Amino acid sequence: MFVPIWLIFFGSGLIMAVTTLVWSVRSRQFDDQDRARFLPLSGLTRDELDEIPSTRRGADFVAYMLIFGAGLAAFLLCLVIVLTH
Amino acid sequence: MNFLLPNEPGSAARRFFLSSAIWLLVGVIFGLIGAIEMVDPDLFPAHEHLTFGRMRPLHINILVFGFLMTAFFGGFLHVIPAVCRTKLISERLANFAVWFYNAIVVAALATLPFGLTQGREYAELIWGIDIAILAAVAVLIFLVFGTIARRTESLLYVSAWYIGGGLIWTFFVFAVGNVVWQAPHGSWMGIHDQILLWFYGHNVVGLVVTPQAIGLAYYIIPRATRTPIYSHSLSLIGFWMLIVMYTHTGTHHLLQAPVPQWLKVLSIVNSISLIVPVFAFLTNVWLPLKDRFSRVFRDVGAKMVFTGTIWYFIVCLQGPYHSLPSVQRVTHFTQWVIAHSHIALLGFGGFIAMGATYYILPIILKRDLYSRLLADFQYWLMLIGTLGIFLSLTFAGLIQGEAWLMGEVVYRVLPELKIYFVVRGIAGVMVVTGAVLFVINVLLTILRKTPPLPVEGSEAETEVAA
Numbered sequence: 001m002f003v004p005i006w007l008i009f010f011g012s013g014l015i016m017a018v019t020t021l022v023w024s025v026r027s028r029q030f031d032d033q034d035r036a037r038f039l040p041l042s043g044l045t046r047d048e049l050d051e052i053p054s055t056r057r058g059a060d061f062v063a064y065m066l067i068f069g070a071g072l073a074a075f076l077l078c079l080v081i082v083l084t085h
Numbered sequence: 086m087n088f089l090l091p092n093e094p095g096s097a098a099r100r101f102f103l104s105s106a107i108w109l110l111v112g113v114i115f116g117l118i119g120a121i122e123m124v125d126p127d128l129f130p131a132h133e134h135l136t137f138g139r140m141r142p143l144h145i146n147i148l149v150f151g152f153l154m155t156a157f158f159g160g161f162l163h164v165i166p167a168v169c170r171t172k173l174i175s176e177r178l179a180n181f182a183v184w185f186y187n188a189i190v191v192a193a194l195a196t197l198p199f200g201l202t203q204g205r206e207y208a209e210l211i212w213g214i215d216i217a218i219l220a221a222v223a224v225l226i227f228l229v230f231g232t233i234a235r236r237t238e239s240l241l242y243v244s245a246w247y248i249g250g251g252l253i254w255t256f257f258v259f260a261v262g263n264v265v266w267q268a269p270h271g272s273w274m275g276i277h278d279q280i281l282l283w284f285y286g287h288n289v290v291g292l293v294v295t296p297q298a299i300g301l302a303y304y305i306i307p308r309a310t311r312t313p314i315y316s317h318s319l320s321l322i323g324f325w326m327l328i329v330m331y332t333h334t335g336t337h338h339l340l341q342a343p344v345p346q347w348l349k350v351l352s353i354v355n356s357i358s359l360i361v362p363v364f365a366f367l368t369n370v371w372l373p374l375k376d377r378f379s380r381v382f383r384d385v386g387a388k389m390v391f392t393g394t395i396w397y398f399i400v401c402l403q404g405p406y407h408s409l410p411s412v413q414r415v416t417h418f419t420q421w422v423i424a425h426s427h428i429a430l431l432g433f434g435g436f437i438a439m440g441a442t443y444y445i446l447p448i449i450l451k452r453d454l455y456s457r458l459l460a461d462f463q464y465w466l467m468l469i470g471t472l473g474i475f476l477s478l479t480f481a482g483l484i485q486g487e488a489w490l491m492g493e494v495v496y497r498v499l500p501e502l503k504i505y506f507v508v509r510g511i512a513g514v515m516v517v518t519g520a521v522l523f524v525i526n527v528l529l530t531i532l533r534k535t536p537p538l539p540v541e542g543s544e545a546e547t548e549v550a551a
Contacts, residue, residue, distance in 0.1 A: 002277045009261050016253070017328055029241055029321075036317040039168055039242040040308045049311050060382055063468055064395055067432075070472055071399030074424070074479040075406065081415050081483060085490045 089184065090177045095449035097179030099531060101159030102442045104187050106527040108151025109435075110520040111194070115144040117513040123506040134198040142209040143197045148430060149207075149289060150218065151190040156438035157297040158186070158225055161248050163445045164304045165229050168245055169236030179228055186221045189214060203271045205278075207286040208262055212269045219265065222256045243320035247300030250324065254292040258285060279339055280348070287335035290429050291359075296327065298397075298437040299366055302390050305444050306370045309387030310380035314369040323365030330358045337408035341417065356408035363401040370394060385460040386444025389436045392468065396432030400425065415490065420502070421482025427474050431516070436467070439523060446530055455529035459522050466519035473512025481505035 024030065041049065119140040122128050129135040166173050173179060192214050196202070202209040210218070229249055233241070262285020264271045264278070272278050303320065307313050314320060336344055336352035371394070374381065381391045403425050407416045416422060447454055454460055481502045488498040 002273060005266075009257065013257065013332075021325075024241075028239075030318070032240060033317040033321075036240045036242060037307075037313040037315075039238065039240065040244070040304045041311065041313060042170065042238075043167075044308075044311070060388065063465075064392070066472060067392070067395050067399060067468075070476055071402065074421075074475070075402065077479075077483055078407075078412065078415060078421070081487050081490075082412050085415070085487075
Protein backbone atom coordinates (compact mmCIF):
# COMPACT_ATOMS: atom_id res chain seq x y z
CA MET A 1 0.00 0.00 0.00
CA PHE A 2 2.92 2.31 0.72
CA VAL A 3 4.35 2.23 -2.80
CA PRO A 4 1.04 2.91 -4.66
CA ILE A 5 0.28 5.94 -2.46
CA TRP A 6 3.80 7.22 -2.91
CA LEU A 7 3.55 6.75 -6.67
CA ILE A 8 0.23 8.64 -6.77
CA PHE A 9 1.84 11.50 -4.85
CA PHE A 10 4.97 11.46 -6.99
CA GLY A 11 2.97 11.19 -10.23
CA SER A 12 0.58 14.02 -9.37
CA GLY A 13 3.52 16.23 -8.38
CA LEU A 14 5.30 15.48 -11.63
CA ILE A 15 2.16 16.15 -13.71
CA MET A 16 1.57 19.47 -11.92
CA ALA A 17 5.19 20.56 -12.36
CA VAL A 18 5.28 19.63 -16.07
CA THR A 19 1.89 21.27 -16.69
CA THR A 20 3.07 24.46 -15.00
CA LEU A 21 6.28 24.43 -17.03
CA VAL A 22 4.37 23.95 -20.30
CA TRP A 23 1.90 26.72 -19.36
CA SER A 24 4.72 29.11 -18.49
CA VAL A 25 6.48 28.50 -21.82
CA ARG A 26 3.24 28.89 -23.81
CA SER A 27 2.25 32.06 -21.94
CA ARG A 28 5.74 33.53 -22.53
CA GLN A 29 6.65 33.74 -18.84
CA PHE A 30 10.33 33.34 -19.72
CA ASP A 31 10.33 36.18 -22.25
CA ASP A 32 11.13 39.79 -21.41
CA GLN A 33 13.02 38.81 -18.27
CA ASP A 34 14.72 42.18 -17.98
CA ARG A 35 11.37 43.95 -17.52
CA ALA A 36 10.37 41.33 -14.93
CA ARG A 37 13.28 42.44 -12.70
CA PHE A 38 11.61 45.82 -12.26
CA LEU A 39 8.12 44.59 -11.33
CA PRO A 40 8.48 45.10 -7.56
CA LEU A 41 9.41 48.75 -8.22
CA SER A 42 6.27 49.46 -10.21
CA GLY A 43 4.06 52.21 -8.83
CA LEU A 44 6.94 54.11 -7.17
CA THR A 45 7.21 57.76 -8.12
CA ARG A 46 10.37 59.22 -9.65
CA ASP A 47 11.06 61.02 -6.35
CA GLU A 48 10.72 57.81 -4.40
CA LEU A 49 13.11 56.04 -6.76
CA ASP A 50 15.69 58.83 -6.58
CA GLU A 51 15.51 59.56 -2.87
CA ILE A 52 18.85 59.75 -1.09
CA PRO A 53 19.35 56.76 1.17
CA SER A 54 20.65 56.90 4.72
CA THR A 55 24.36 56.41 5.30
CA ARG A 56 25.81 53.04 6.16
CA ARG A 57 25.33 52.05 9.79
CA GLY A 58 28.56 50.62 11.20
CA ALA A 59 26.85 48.71 14.01
CA ASP A 60 24.58 46.86 11.60
CA PHE A 61 27.56 45.91 9.46
CA VAL A 62 29.31 44.54 12.55
CA ALA A 63 26.19 42.49 13.32
CA TYR A 64 26.34 40.85 9.88
CA MET A 65 30.03 40.09 10.37
CA LEU A 66 29.16 38.49 13.75
CA ILE A 67 26.66 36.16 12.06
CA PHE A 68 29.19 35.21 9.39
CA GLY A 69 31.85 34.74 12.10
CA ALA A 70 29.61 32.54 14.24
CA GLY A 71 28.68 30.38 11.25
CA LEU A 72 32.30 30.05 10.16
CA ALA A 73 33.44 29.16 13.70
CA ALA A 74 30.78 26.43 13.98
CA PHE A 75 31.79 25.09 10.57
CA LEU A 76 35.53 25.00 11.31
CA LEU A 77 35.20 23.56 14.83
CA CYS A 78 33.08 20.73 13.51
CA LEU A 79 35.52 20.15 10.66
CA VAL A 80 38.42 19.83 13.11
CA ILE A 81 36.55 17.17 15.12
CA VAL A 82 35.50 15.30 11.98
CA LEU A 83 39.04 15.23 10.61
CA THR A 84 40.71 14.25 13.89
CA HIS A 85 38.44 11.28 14.69
CA MET B 86 -20.47 41.14 10.20
CA ASN B 87 -18.41 44.13 9.10
CA PHE B 88 -16.13 43.76 12.10
CA LEU B 89 -15.67 40.02 11.64
CA LEU B 90 -15.39 39.96 7.86
CA PRO B 91 -14.67 43.49 6.64
CA ASN B 92 -14.19 44.27 2.98
CA GLU B 93 -11.63 47.00 3.68
CA PRO B 94 -8.44 46.46 1.61
CA GLY B 95 -5.53 45.29 3.76
CA SER B 96 -7.69 44.37 6.75
CA ALA B 97 -6.93 40.64 6.55
CA ALA B 98 -3.18 41.19 6.09
CA ARG B 99 -3.18 43.54 9.10
CA ARG B 100 -4.94 40.94 11.25
CA PHE B 101 -2.59 38.17 10.12
CA PHE B 102 0.40 40.34 11.10
CA LEU B 103 -1.05 41.10 14.54
CA SER B 104 -1.82 37.44 15.22
CA SER B 105 1.68 36.52 14.06
CA ALA B 106 3.23 38.89 16.63
CA ILE B 107 1.07 37.44 19.42
CA TRP B 108 1.85 33.83 18.44
CA LEU B 109 5.57 34.66 18.37
CA LEU B 110 5.36 35.79 22.00
CA VAL B 111 3.35 32.72 23.06
CA GLY B 112 5.67 30.35 21.18
CA VAL B 113 8.93 31.73 22.56
CA ILE B 114 7.57 31.69 26.12
CA PHE B 115 7.01 27.93 25.74
CA GLY B 116 10.50 27.69 24.25
CA LEU B 117 11.95 29.53 27.25
CA ILE B 118 10.16 27.20 29.69
CA GLY B 119 11.66 24.25 27.79
CA ALA B 120 15.11 25.88 27.82
CA ILE B 121 14.94 26.41 31.60
CA GLU B 122 13.88 22.79 32.03
CA MET B 123 17.09 21.71 30.28
CA VAL B 124 18.91 23.32 33.22
CA ASP B 125 16.34 22.38 35.90
CA PRO B 126 14.28 19.39 34.70
CA ASP B 127 12.09 19.43 37.84
CA LEU B 128 10.94 23.00 37.39
CA PHE B 129 7.24 22.07 37.49
CA PRO B 130 7.11 18.66 39.24
CA ALA B 131 3.35 18.78 39.86
CA HIS B 132 2.31 19.92 36.38
CA GLU B 133 2.76 17.26 33.74
CA HIS B 134 1.39 19.57 31.02
CA LEU B 135 4.35 21.90 31.61
CA THR B 136 7.03 19.21 31.27
CA PHE B 137 9.64 19.37 28.51
CA GLY B 138 7.92 16.63 26.52
CA ARG B 139 4.79 18.79 26.23
CA MET B 140 6.58 22.16 25.90
CA ARG B 141 8.79 21.20 22.97
CA PRO B 142 6.02 20.25 20.46
CA LEU B 143 3.97 23.21 21.66
CA HIS B 144 6.92 25.58 21.10
CA ILE B 145 7.57 24.25 17.59
CA ASN B 146 3.96 24.05 16.40
CA ILE B 147 2.99 27.48 17.71
CA LEU B 148 6.04 29.09 16.11
CA VAL B 149 5.73 27.34 12.73
CA PHE B 150 1.95 27.40 12.31
CA GLY B 151 1.19 30.38 14.54
CA PHE B 152 4.02 32.86 14.10
CA LEU B 153 5.67 32.09 10.73
CA MET B 154 2.69 31.00 8.64
CA THR B 155 0.42 33.86 9.74
CA ALA B 156 3.11 36.44 8.98
CA PHE B 157 3.72 34.86 5.58
CA PHE B 158 -0.03 34.77 4.83
CA GLY B 159 -0.28 38.45 5.75
CA GLY B 160 2.62 39.17 3.41
CA PHE B 161 1.04 37.23 0.53
CA LEU B 162 -2.20 39.16 0.78
CA HIS B 163 -0.23 42.34 0.10
CA VAL B 164 2.53 41.13 -2.24
CA ILE B 165 0.46 39.04 -4.67
CA PRO B 166 -1.97 41.86 -5.59
CA ALA B 167 1.00 44.28 -5.78
CA VAL B 168 3.06 42.25 -8.26
CA CYS B 169 -0.05 41.22 -10.24
CA ARG B 170 -1.32 44.84 -10.34
CA THR B 171 -4.81 43.90 -9.23
CA LYS B 172 -6.93 43.64 -6.09
CA LEU B 173 -7.21 40.64 -3.81
CA ILE B 174 -9.95 38.39 -5.12
CA SER B 175 -11.93 38.50 -1.85
CA GLU B 176 -11.03 40.49 1.25
CA ARG B 177 -13.96 38.93 3.17
CA LEU B 178 -12.73 35.41 2.44
CA ALA B 179 -9.23 36.47 3.51
CA ASN B 180 -10.68 37.72 6.80
CA PHE B 181 -12.49 34.41 7.20
CA ALA B 182 -9.10 32.72 6.73
CA VAL B 183 -7.68 34.89 9.54
CA TRP B 184 -10.31 33.69 12.05
CA PHE B 185 -10.29 30.10 10.85
CA TYR B 186 -6.51 29.81 10.88
CA ASN B 187 -6.19 31.40 14.31
CA ALA B 188 -8.85 29.03 15.66
CA ILE B 189 -6.64 26.17 14.43
CA VAL B 190 -3.61 27.51 16.31
CA VAL B 191 -5.78 27.91 19.45
CA ALA B 192 -6.84 24.27 19.00
CA ALA B 193 -3.15 23.27 18.91
CA LEU B 194 -2.64 25.27 22.10
CA ALA B 195 -5.61 23.51 23.72
CA THR B 196 -4.54 19.96 22.83
CA LEU B 197 -0.75 19.53 22.92
CA PRO B 198 -0.18 20.46 26.61
CA PHE B 199 -2.78 17.85 27.61
CA GLY B 200 -1.07 15.04 25.78
CA LEU B 201 -3.43 14.99 22.79
CA THR B 202 -0.76 14.25 20.21
CA GLN B 203 0.11 11.84 17.41
CA GLY B 204 3.61 11.61 18.87
CA ARG B 205 5.49 12.11 15.59
CA GLU B 206 8.15 14.83 15.60
CA TYR B 207 6.90 18.04 13.91
CA ALA B 208 3.65 16.18 13.07
CA GLU B 209 2.22 16.04 16.58
CA LEU B 210 -1.11 17.73 15.88
CA ILE B 211 -4.12 15.42 16.03
CA TRP B 212 -5.99 14.36 12.90
CA GLY B 213 -8.86 16.86 13.11
CA ILE B 214 -6.42 19.78 13.35
CA ASP B 215 -4.43 18.35 10.43
CA ILE B 216 -7.54 18.39 8.26
CA ALA B 217 -8.42 21.93 9.38
CA ILE B 218 -4.91 23.13 8.44
CA LEU B 219 -5.32 21.60 4.97
CA ALA B 220 -8.68 23.37 4.61
CA ALA B 221 -7.15 26.71 5.66
CA VAL B 222 -4.24 26.31 3.24
CA ALA B 223 -6.77 25.47 0.49
CA VAL B 224 -8.52 28.79 1.19
CA LEU B 225 -5.17 30.61 0.91
CA ILE B 226 -4.42 28.74 -2.34
CA PHE B 227 -7.77 29.94 -3.71
CA LEU B 228 -7.05 33.53 -2.64
CA VAL B 229 -3.55 33.58 -4.14
CA PHE B 230 -4.31 31.77 -7.39
CA GLY B 231 -7.64 33.58 -7.79
CA THR B 232 -5.80 36.89 -7.52
CA ILE B 233 -3.10 35.71 -9.94
CA ALA B 234 -5.81 34.72 -12.43
CA ARG B 235 -7.20 38.30 -12.32
CA ARG B 236 -3.81 39.95 -12.83
CA THR B 237 -3.36 42.82 -15.23
CA GLU B 238 0.42 42.26 -15.44
CA SER B 239 1.14 39.45 -17.91
CA LEU B 240 4.52 38.50 -16.44
CA LEU B 241 4.58 36.68 -13.13
CA TYR B 242 7.28 38.11 -10.86
CA VAL B 243 9.42 35.52 -9.04
CA SER B 244 7.66 36.26 -5.70
CA ALA B 245 4.41 34.97 -7.19
CA TRP B 246 6.15 31.78 -8.34
CA TYR B 247 7.59 31.12 -4.90
CA ILE B 248 4.42 32.05 -2.99
CA GLY B 249 2.10 30.04 -5.26
CA GLY B 250 4.48 27.08 -5.33
CA GLY B 251 5.06 27.32 -1.59
CA LEU B 252 1.34 27.07 -0.84
CA ILE B 253 0.84 24.06 -3.14
CA TRP B 254 3.85 22.33 -1.57
CA THR B 255 2.58 23.16 1.92
CA PHE B 256 -0.71 21.41 1.13
CA PHE B 257 0.82 18.23 -0.31
CA VAL B 258 3.81 17.98 2.02
CA PHE B 259 1.52 18.42 5.04
CA ALA B 260 -1.04 15.88 3.80
CA VAL B 261 1.52 13.21 2.93
CA GLY B 262 3.84 13.83 5.89
CA ASN B 263 0.95 13.65 8.35
CA VAL B 264 -0.41 10.52 6.64
CA VAL B 265 -3.87 12.10 6.86
CA TRP B 266 -5.62 9.19 5.11
CA GLN B 267 -4.73 7.02 8.12
CA ALA B 268 -7.17 8.54 10.61
CA PRO B 269 -7.01 8.85 13.56
CA HIS B 270 -3.34 8.04 14.28
CA GLY B 271 -1.86 9.64 11.15
CA SER B 272 1.08 7.31 10.78
CA TRP B 273 2.36 4.42 8.71
CA MET B 274 4.26 1.33 9.87
CA GLY B 275 7.93 0.82 10.63
CA ILE B 276 10.67 2.46 8.60
CA HIS B 277 8.18 3.64 5.96
CA ASP B 278 6.67 5.90 8.58
CA GLN B 279 10.06 7.40 9.37
CA ILE B 280 10.78 8.02 5.69
CA LEU B 281 7.45 9.86 5.39
CA LEU B 282 8.00 11.68 8.68
CA TRP B 283 11.41 13.03 7.68
CA PHE B 284 10.19 13.80 4.20
CA TYR B 285 7.72 16.03 6.04
CA GLY B 286 10.00 17.22 8.87
CA HIS B 287 12.72 18.49 6.56
CA ASN B 288 10.32 19.87 4.00
CA VAL B 289 8.55 21.98 6.65
CA VAL B 290 11.72 24.04 6.39
CA GLY B 291 12.56 23.42 2.74
CA LEU B 292 9.24 23.48 0.91
CA VAL B 293 6.97 25.28 3.39
CA VAL B 294 9.00 28.01 5.12
CA THR B 295 11.75 28.55 2.52
CA PRO B 296 9.69 29.37 -0.61
CA GLN B 297 7.28 31.57 1.34
CA ALA B 298 10.10 33.51 3.02
CA ILE B 299 12.07 33.81 -0.23
CA GLY B 300 8.95 35.00 -2.06
CA LEU B 301 8.58 37.86 0.41
CA ALA B 302 12.30 38.70 0.42
CA TYR B 303 12.32 38.89 -3.40
CA TYR B 304 9.68 41.61 -3.16
CA ILE B 305 10.76 43.54 -0.06
CA ILE B 306 14.52 43.90 -0.62
CA PRO B 307 14.32 45.29 -4.20
CA ARG B 308 11.44 47.61 -3.33
CA ALA B 309 12.91 48.92 -0.07
CA THR B 310 16.35 49.51 -1.60
CA ARG B 311 14.91 50.75 -4.94
CA THR B 312 17.21 48.21 -6.61
CA PRO B 313 15.98 45.50 -8.99
CA ILE B 314 17.25 41.95 -8.58
CA TYR B 315 20.32 40.85 -10.53
CA SER B 316 18.57 38.46 -12.95
CA HIS B 317 14.96 37.31 -13.16
CA SER B 318 16.00 34.29 -15.25
CA LEU B 319 18.38 33.24 -12.47
CA SER B 320 15.57 33.58 -9.91
CA LEU B 321 13.37 31.22 -11.96
CA ILE B 322 16.23 28.75 -12.32
CA GLY B 323 16.47 28.82 -8.52
CA PHE B 324 12.73 28.16 -8.23
CA TRP B 325 12.75 25.15 -10.55
CA MET B 326 15.93 23.79 -8.98
CA LEU B 327 14.24 23.93 -5.58
CA ILE B 328 11.41 21.75 -6.93
CA VAL B 329 13.81 19.20 -8.38
CA MET B 330 16.34 19.09 -5.54
CA TYR B 331 14.48 19.56 -2.27
CA THR B 332 11.93 16.77 -2.29
CA HIS B 333 14.10 13.88 -1.13
CA THR B 334 16.55 15.55 1.23
CA GLY B 335 14.68 14.42 4.37
CA THR B 336 16.20 10.95 4.41
CA HIS B 337 19.57 12.45 5.39
CA HIS B 338 18.06 12.39 8.90
CA LEU B 339 17.98 8.58 8.65
CA LEU B 340 21.50 7.71 7.50
CA GLN B 341 21.94 5.47 10.56
CA ALA B 342 18.59 3.72 9.97
CA PRO B 343 17.80 0.68 7.78
CA VAL B 344 16.65 2.80 4.84
CA PRO B 345 17.47 1.69 1.25
CA GLN B 346 20.97 2.81 0.33
CA TRP B 347 19.82 4.44 -2.94
CA LEU B 348 17.48 6.70 -0.97
CA LYS B 349 20.27 7.72 1.41
CA VAL B 350 22.58 8.52 -1.52
CA LEU B 351 19.79 10.45 -3.26
CA SER B 352 19.14 12.49 -0.10
CA ILE B 353 22.83 13.38 0.28
CA VAL B 354 23.27 14.27 -3.40
CA ASN B 355 20.14 16.42 -3.33
CA SER B 356 21.25 18.10 -0.09
CA ILE B 357 24.59 19.09 -1.65
CA SER B 358 22.87 20.22 -4.87
CA LEU B 359 20.73 22.65 -2.90
CA ILE B 360 23.69 25.00 -2.89
CA VAL B 361 22.66 25.92 -6.47
CA PRO B 362 19.15 27.37 -5.76
CA VAL B 363 20.41 28.90 -2.51
CA PHE B 364 23.14 30.84 -4.28
CA ALA B 365 20.81 31.72 -7.14
CA PHE B 366 18.66 33.52 -4.57
CA LEU B 367 21.51 35.10 -2.62
CA THR B 368 23.27 36.27 -5.79
CA ASN B 369 20.06 37.86 -6.95
CA VAL B 370 19.42 39.91 -3.81
CA TRP B 371 22.98 40.56 -2.62
CA LEU B 372 24.87 41.35 -5.84
CA PRO B 373 22.78 44.37 -6.95
CA LEU B 374 23.44 45.95 -3.53
CA LYS B 375 27.23 46.01 -3.86
CA ASP B 376 27.25 49.79 -4.38
CA ARG B 377 23.96 50.44 -2.56
CA PHE B 378 24.39 48.45 0.63
CA SER B 379 23.53 51.43 2.84
CA ARG B 380 20.00 51.45 1.41
CA VAL B 381 19.20 48.27 3.35
CA PHE B 382 19.26 50.21 6.63
CA ARG B 383 16.77 52.86 5.54
CA ASP B 384 13.86 50.67 6.60
CA VAL B 385 13.92 48.49 9.71
CA GLY B 386 11.74 45.87 8.00
CA ALA B 387 14.12 45.59 5.05
CA LYS B 388 17.04 45.36 7.47
CA MET B 389 15.40 42.41 9.22
CA VAL B 390 14.64 40.67 5.93
CA PHE B 391 18.23 41.21 4.78
CA THR B 392 19.50 39.76 8.08
CA GLY B 393 17.26 36.75 7.41
CA THR B 394 19.09 36.20 4.12
CA ILE B 395 22.42 36.13 5.96
CA TRP B 396 21.08 33.50 8.35
CA TYR B 397 19.86 31.64 5.25
CA PHE B 398 23.41 31.62 3.91
CA ILE B 399 24.74 30.09 7.16
CA VAL B 400 21.88 27.56 7.40
CA CYS B 401 22.32 26.46 3.82
CA LEU B 402 26.07 25.95 4.20
CA GLN B 403 25.47 23.88 7.33
CA GLY B 404 22.69 21.77 5.83
CA PRO B 405 24.65 20.18 2.96
CA TYR B 406 27.72 19.92 5.23
CA HIS B 407 26.06 17.86 7.93
CA SER B 408 24.16 15.69 5.47
CA LEU B 409 27.53 13.98 4.90
CA PRO B 410 27.88 10.69 6.85
CA SER B 411 31.37 11.58 8.10
CA VAL B 412 30.07 14.84 9.60
CA GLN B 413 26.99 13.17 11.06
CA ARG B 414 29.28 10.87 13.10
CA VAL B 415 29.94 14.00 15.16
CA THR B 416 26.72 16.01 14.92
CA HIS B 417 23.80 13.55 14.74
CA PHE B 418 21.60 13.27 17.85
CA THR B 419 23.41 16.24 19.44
CA GLN B 420 22.50 19.84 20.24
CA TRP B 421 24.26 20.88 16.99
CA VAL B 422 21.12 19.95 15.07
CA ILE B 423 18.95 21.99 17.46
CA ALA B 424 21.23 24.99 16.87
CA HIS B 425 20.82 24.49 13.12
CA SER B 426 17.02 24.33 13.32
CA HIS B 427 16.92 27.50 15.47
CA ILE B 428 18.81 29.55 12.90
CA ALA B 429 16.64 28.06 10.13
CA LEU B 430 13.28 28.89 11.71
CA LEU B 431 14.12 31.90 13.91
CA GLY B 432 17.16 33.33 12.13
CA PHE B 433 16.04 32.86 8.52
CA GLY B 434 12.23 32.41 8.58
CA GLY B 435 11.63 34.44 11.75
CA PHE B 436 13.65 37.50 10.74
CA ILE B 437 11.99 37.57 7.31
CA ALA B 438 8.54 37.19 8.94
CA MET B 439 9.20 40.05 11.38
CA GLY B 440 10.77 42.18 8.64
CA ALA B 441 7.79 41.60 6.35
CA THR B 442 5.48 42.72 9.16
CA TYR B 443 7.47 45.91 9.76
CA TYR B 444 7.79 46.69 6.04
CA ILE B 445 4.25 45.95 4.87
CA LEU B 446 2.18 47.05 7.89
CA PRO B 447 2.93 50.81 7.48
CA ILE B 448 2.11 50.57 3.76
CA ILE B 449 -1.27 48.97 4.49
CA LEU B 450 -2.10 51.38 7.31
CA LYS B 451 -0.68 54.42 5.45
CA ARG B 452 1.20 55.57 8.54
CA ASP B 453 4.65 55.10 10.08
CA LEU B 454 5.55 52.43 12.59
CA TYR B 455 4.70 53.40 16.15
CA SER B 456 8.39 53.44 17.06
CA ARG B 457 11.45 52.86 14.89
CA LEU B 458 13.59 52.98 18.06
CA LEU B 459 11.59 50.16 19.64
CA ALA B 460 11.90 48.13 16.43
CA ASP B 461 15.67 48.68 16.34
CA PHE B 462 15.97 47.66 19.99
CA GLN B 463 13.92 44.55 19.29
CA TYR B 464 16.15 43.78 16.30
CA TRP B 465 19.28 43.79 18.46
CA LEU B 466 17.66 41.73 21.23
CA MET B 467 16.50 39.15 18.69
CA LEU B 468 19.83 39.12 16.87
CA ILE B 469 21.98 38.70 19.99
CA GLY B 470 19.48 36.20 21.40
CA THR B 471 19.53 34.10 18.21
CA LEU B 472 23.35 34.25 18.07
CA GLY B 473 23.50 33.19 21.74
CA ILE B 474 21.18 30.22 21.13
CA PHE B 475 23.12 29.22 18.00
CA LEU B 476 26.59 29.39 19.56
CA SER B 477 25.70 27.80 22.92
CA LEU B 478 23.87 24.86 21.32
CA THR B 479 26.58 24.43 18.67
CA PHE B 480 29.32 24.20 21.32
CA ALA B 481 27.17 21.86 23.44
CA GLY B 482 26.58 19.69 20.38
CA LEU B 483 30.26 19.48 19.51
CA ILE B 484 31.12 18.54 23.12
CA GLN B 485 28.47 15.80 23.00
CA GLY B 486 29.71 14.53 19.63
CA GLU B 487 33.38 14.55 20.67
CA ALA B 488 32.61 12.82 23.98
CA TRP B 489 30.53 10.07 22.38
CA LEU B 490 33.21 9.42 19.76
CA MET B 491 35.70 9.04 22.63
CA GLY B 492 33.40 6.45 24.23
CA GLU B 493 32.36 8.67 27.13
CA VAL B 494 29.10 7.77 28.87
CA VAL B 495 26.15 10.16 28.73
CA TYR B 496 25.81 10.82 32.47
CA ARG B 497 29.41 12.09 32.63
CA VAL B 498 28.88 14.41 29.65
CA LEU B 499 25.68 16.07 30.85
CA PRO B 500 27.29 18.19 33.64
CA GLU B 501 29.69 19.61 31.01
CA LEU B 502 26.72 20.90 29.03
CA LYS B 503 25.00 22.77 31.84
CA ILE B 504 26.76 26.11 31.31
CA TYR B 505 25.75 26.09 27.62
CA PHE B 506 22.12 25.46 28.55
CA VAL B 507 22.30 28.38 31.00
CA VAL B 508 23.63 30.63 28.20
CA ARG B 509 20.86 29.35 25.92
CA GLY B 510 18.30 30.26 28.62
CA ILE B 511 19.71 33.80 28.93
CA ALA B 512 19.62 34.18 25.15
CA GLY B 513 16.03 32.93 25.27
CA VAL B 514 15.12 35.71 27.73
CA MET B 515 16.40 38.22 25.16
CA VAL B 516 14.27 36.65 22.43
CA VAL B 517 11.18 36.72 24.68
CA THR B 518 11.84 40.39 25.51
CA GLY B 519 12.18 41.12 21.79
CA ALA B 520 8.86 39.38 21.16
CA VAL B 521 7.18 41.54 23.84
CA LEU B 522 8.48 44.68 22.07
CA PHE B 523 7.27 43.29 18.74
CA VAL B 524 3.71 42.83 20.05
CA ILE B 525 3.70 46.33 21.59
CA ASN B 526 5.03 47.97 18.41
CA VAL B 527 2.67 46.14 16.05
CA LEU B 528 -0.36 46.67 18.28
CA LEU B 529 0.29 50.39 18.81
CA THR B 530 1.02 50.88 15.10
CA ILE B 531 -2.41 49.43 14.31
CA LEU B 532 -4.29 51.22 17.10
CA ARG B 533 -2.63 54.65 16.78
CA LYS B 534 -4.74 57.27 15.09
CA THR B 535 -2.52 59.61 13.10
CA PRO B 536 -3.06 61.43 9.82
CA PRO B 537 -2.17 59.15 6.91
CA LEU B 538 1.19 59.57 5.21
CA PRO B 539 1.49 59.86 1.44
CA VAL B 540 1.30 56.27 0.22
CA GLU B 541 4.30 54.83 -1.61
CA GLY B 542 3.61 55.23 -5.31
CA SER B 543 0.34 57.12 -4.79
CA GLU B 544 1.33 60.00 -7.05
CA ALA B 545 1.62 59.77 -10.80
CA GLU B 546 2.94 56.35 -11.57
CA THR B 547 6.45 56.19 -12.87
CA GLU B 548 7.40 54.05 -15.77
CA VAL B 549 10.29 52.04 -14.44
CA ALA B 550 10.52 49.36 -17.06
CA ALA B 551 13.94 49.29 -18.57
